[in-house]
Amino acid sequence: MRTYNVGVVGATGMVGQRFLTILAKHPAFRVVALLASARSAGKTYAEAVGAKWAMQEPVPAQFKDMVVSDAEKDLDALAGKVDFVFCAVNMKKDEIRALEYRYAQHEIPVVSDNSAHRFTEDVPMVIPEINPEHIEVIAAQRKRLGTKRGFIAVKSNCSLQSYVPLLHPLKKYGIVNAAVCTYQAISGAGKTFDTMPEIVDNIIPYIGGEEEKSEQEPLKIWGEVKDGKIVPATAPSVTAQCLRVPVSDGHTAAVFVKFARKPSKEEILKAWAEFAGEPQRLALPSAPKQFIHYMEEDNRPQAKLDRMTENGMAICAGRLREDNMGIFDYKFIGLSHNTLRGAAGGAVLLAELLAEKGYFD
Numbered sequence: 001m002r003t004y005n006v007g008v009v010g011a012t013g014m015v016g017q018r019f020l021t022i023l024a025k026h027p028a029f030r031v032v033a034l035l036a037s038a039r040s041a042g043k044t045y046a047e048a049v050g051a052k053w054a055m056q057e058p059v060p061a062q063f064k065d066m067v068v069s070d071a072e073k074d075l076d077a078l079a080g081k082v083d084f085v086f087c088a089v090n091m092k093k094d095e096i097r098a099l100e101y102r103y104a105q106h107e108i109p110v111v112s113d114n115s116a117h118r119f120t121e122d123v124p125m126v127i128p129e130i131n132p133e134h135i136e137v138i139a140a141q142r143k144r145l146g147t148k149r150g151f152i153a154v155k156s157n158c159s160l161q162s163y164v165p166l167l168h169p170l171k172k173y174g175i176v177n178a179a180v181c182t183y184q185a186i187s188g189a190g191k192t193f194d195t196m197p198e199i200v201d202n203i204i205p206y207i208g209g210e211e212e213k214s215e216q217e218p219l220k221i222w223g224e225v226k227d228g229k230i231v232p233a234t235a236p237s238v239t240a241q242c243l244r245v246p247v248s249d250g251h252t253a254a255v256f257v258k259f260a261r262k263p264s265k266e267e268i269l270k271a272w273a274e275f276a277g278e279p280q281r282l283a284l285p286s287a288p289k290q291f292i293h294y295m296e297e298d299n300r301p302q303a304k305l306d307r308m309t310e311n312g313m314a315i316c317a318g319r320l321r322e323d324n325m326g327i328f329d330y331k332f333i334g335l336s337h338n339t340l341r342g343a344a345g346g347a348v349l350l351a352e353l354l355a356e357k358g359y360f361d
């Protein structure tokens with residue numbers, strides 16, 4: 001893979017910080033521009049991020065003195081300087097939608113962590129191991145936008161990365177339906193224990209918009225490209241409850257699933273062990289070697305112990321067992337790191353796939 005010049009829009013935020021810790025060591029993506037709101041513009045990155053820096057490791061040295069640009073006003077100066085941008089900003093949805101269109105129309109491809117374009121019909125929403133072929137819809141999007149290089153590609157919501165990758169290899173057994181309860185970390189709300197003290201010794205049983213995303217986004221991911229659009233699948237249906245829990249990083253999912261042709265436990269474990277996608281075949285730099293790690297111990301996976309499996313890019317599973325009540329066929333637990341696989345890391349992996357397929361050239 002050749003070297004690409006990259007901008008990070010929303011560089012001072014929780015996901016933006018994750019981008020920088022990953023990109024500081026990336027073999028092919030070189031960060032040449034940091035962008036955020038007018039509040040941060042003109043300051044060095046160290047000044048702008050200040051006490052908001054929430055990563056365990058310190059601010060990477062190469063970014064400390066870089067001057068932050070205004071994501072809206074400095075766009076003209078950016079065109080020609082970067083091959084593409086990552087985008088993770090906290091703005092109103094219609095503002096994000098407009099901002100991402102402006103970047104694309106300035107011929108700057110956008111790899112986005114935001115939800116604003118997840119349901120735009122010609123914007124691919126990709127988990128690279130599951131639906132890499134959806135990037136083919138970019139040709140139709142470019143045609144609609146009248147661009148040569150510019151386009152928007154998004155990654156899905158973080159919650160579903162703890163269960164969709166585990167359901168996907170089991171689709172061959174005809175998933176009739178599934179129920180999931182997610183236990184989501186506070187970094188998913190851009191928070192730490194300092195900025196979200198109300199979560200200590202507590203569970204909050206509501207995350208605005210999250211259950212809808214958790215139920216609807218899998219259907220787009222399992223959809224197919226037809227006539228320049230992604231037509232969502234109509235099945236299997238997944239019903240979700242999403243809770244915020246006192247965990248810093250790592251979303252856990254308790255999953256229940258019913259099949260048309262019930263597999264044996266061994267068949268499920270084999271399907272998970274053998275499942276590999278395009279990132280593994282292409283040996284993309286951020287791809288986990290083993291996508292799904294099954295843990296035999298009854299008390300695993302645990303967020304604190306297991307979220308960093310394969311640099312936070314693998315999906316962990318455990319406690320696979322039959323549903324003795326016969327309501328569903330099986331129950332199991334999933335875990336994924338919400339700001340690595342579920343946000344910045346997932347977007348970097350998507351960008352690696354797009355780079356490998358020539359979409360930034």
Ligand SMILES: NC(=O)c1ccc[n+]([C@@H]2O[C@H](COP(=O)([O-])OP(=O)(O)OC[C@H]3O[C@@H](n4cnc5c(N)ncnc54)[C@H](OP(=O)(O)O)[C@@H]3O)[C@@H](O)[C@H]2O)c1
Pocket residue numbers: 009010011012013014015016035036037038039040041071072088089090091113114115157158187188189190191338339342343
């Ligand atoms: N946290 C997660 O696990 C996660 C997972 C998946 C997706 N996401 C999505 O990623 C996005 C960012 O989330 P986050 O948790 O990183 O939020 P955050 O910590 O609140 O960071 C928000 C970023 O947006 C910037 N920003 C705010 N208003 C702006 C404006 N008018 N123009 C340009 N930049 C502006 C901020 O810059 P200033 O510092 O200058 O204000 C900051 O860099 C959201 O859309 C979120 O839904 C988050």
